[in-house]
Amino acid sequence: MHVMLFDIDGTLINTRGSGLTALRLAFLEGFGCEAPAVIDTCGRTDRGIARDLFLAHRLDDSPENWQRFHPLYLRHLVEQLSLGNGHVLPGVVPLLESLSSHPRMSVGLLTGNTPEGARIKLGHFGIDHHFGFGGYGHQHVERNVAAESALAAARQRLNGQLRLDRVWVIGDTPRDIACARHIGARAVAVATGWHDRESLAAQQPDVLLDDFCQAEDWLAGLDCGVA
Template identity: 30%
Template sequence: MGGALLVLWDIDQTLIKTTGVATEAYTEAVLETIGSPWRGDMTFNGLTERAMAVRILRMHDVEPDPALLTLFLANLERSLLARAEAIRARGHALAGARAALEALAAAPQARQSVLTGNIRTVAEMKLQAFELHSWIDFAIGAYGDDEVERNDLIPHAWRRAESRYGHRYGPAHTVILGDTVRDVEAALAHGAAVVAVASGTTAVADLRDAGAQVVIADLADTGVVLAAIEQATAVVSRGR
């Protein structure tokens, strides 16, 4: 794998699964913030934590003014972090995640981080829970506390990576790996390469229709993952 490359991973349902824990944390945060019992749903694949918080509050008939949104996100962050052991006990790393991260870490000019809807502290906790954090440079990632819209996250990663490593990563040197249409859209919004991973609830056909250069079933075969990254970045390079 030649040339400088910035690899940005989605977390939930791409690298790990954490069954039911997020709903419990949101339920607690809603009760703590507005005193209402939970009556929302968690079917918002690919949203940032900020965007989800807005939707959840409105589901509970509360308009999220800035002060309330800040309070809710603080309560949510605390609630999620308090569930680190539950995430470890009830969740799991997806097949091939560790091997894929390790293989990319061995590529001399590749840098790995995350592009995720999670708040940064929660992103770190989740990957630490399954010992996937060692290969991730969290300082150059982009997170759900950076922006409301996922499509606006990539510039944060580019800015942080350039500041840290002195290299300006552009679209042809950036690849997003994620399991939702929103991951695909975030990459395409900035002309970056994208490998869609059908390990979540989004069908292969939907990921292709969204414009993913490459779609793979999962991360189980490291060779397939590396080849997919090569193919996706090659497509972007040819198009420039």
């Protein structure tokens, strides 16, 4: 059995800034202040991004402030996505259909999004049904902890029958590759997000793709006949 752990933004979809705009609008509505001009979101968790926003404005990084922020973010996210600017990235739909229907594949998420945010984003594009489990970014500032959660969820799903050399972390940033290393999994980097092929290659992923239209060779090399 192979386990596929997908990042969302820049890997499966490009929301054309809907997520970032929703973060800014939620922060403004909830706390009455503008978010900083530059926010580092690539490969980070939503909880970590929110912490940065709180600390930048000397607000408590408290559960109460997070509970105030998160529902506002989700509401703005739905509104921003409904403007229709985003899209699913090349090759994603056939890849997910092929993997999620394969009896020897277990497909999940490893994302900095919260579970609700992930569901809204993937649901908007009609691809949320492919994912049976995941590790998310609502509880932890560090993405590596989300990776540990994703691995634990995969292990539970497979009743402990999991081999790390058959766990693949698939993402668009150096942080996704670092996550793969952190849990002892293999890394597939795809250059459809903010990072170009060269900067991803520098992190030495096991597989490097321009986009998922190139996934055939990687899949054919797996020992379970997916292509």
